[in-house]
Amino acid sequence: MLQGGAAGLLALVVLLILTGRLIPRRTYDDVREERDMWRAAFRESEAARAVEHEHAVTAVEVGQTAVQVLRALPTPEGWTMLRRIRAWCGRSRRVTPGQQAARSALYRAECDRLEAEGRAPVAAEVARELRALRVENHFAERIRLSLEGGR
Known part of the structure; x- marks a missing residue:
């Protein structure tokens, strides 16, 4: 084997x-x-x-x-x-003076925001008029400069 x-x-x-x-x-x-x-x-x-x-x-x-x-x-x-x-x-919780002041500030900010939103159309109109005046003055200044011999 x-x-x-x-x-x-x-x-x-x-x-x-x-x-x-x-x-x-x-x-x-x-x-x-x-x-x-x-x-x-x-x-x-x-x-x-x-x-x-x-x-x-x-x-x-x-x-x-x-x-x-x-x-x-x-x-x-x-x-x-x-x-x-x-x-x-x-x-059950008491409101602290800091929380009261924060709530008061938030309320005043909300009132101011609403007032500003109410004045937005008037502000937009005034801004549009000022832009138009600036463009007119810009062109008037350029014309005056070209007549005087400037750029």
């Missing part, structure tokens, strides 16, 4: 064991059992995550619908329901 057959076969078996290609049956069964356990845990986790995702999507849709409904409901004073709820929630 083969020379050194038993010794070669023993060397091959030892080599396979040392490289990890040949393992005992018990180790193989343990690894297989652990693999199956992790697969089951993963599938269960994915199923739970899918259910959570469905619930989150539903909750977001319900929240968006509620916000739209609250925004659409006017009250007698012209406030929307969402603004009224925000006002009710904020009633």
Whole structure:
């Protein structure tokens, strides 16, 4: 037969064991059992995550619908329901002097903006007249310079 057959076969078996290609049956069964356990845990986790995702999507849709409904409901004073709820929630807080000053400045700025918008047509007319005068003066100056021998 083969020379050194038993010794070669023993060397091959030892080599396979040392490289990890040949393992005992018990180790193989343990690894297989652990693999199956992790697969089951993963599938269960994915199923739970899918259910959570469905619930989150539903909750977001319900929240968006509620916000739209609250925004659409006017009250007698012209406030929307969402603004009224925000006002009710904020009633317990006191307004600081800085907040009062900021509100006052904002009110004054809004009044000034409305006043400026009211003056816009008059300002546009004055600007148009000034442009026309500048063009007339420009040409008059050029004519005067050309008559005097300048450029």
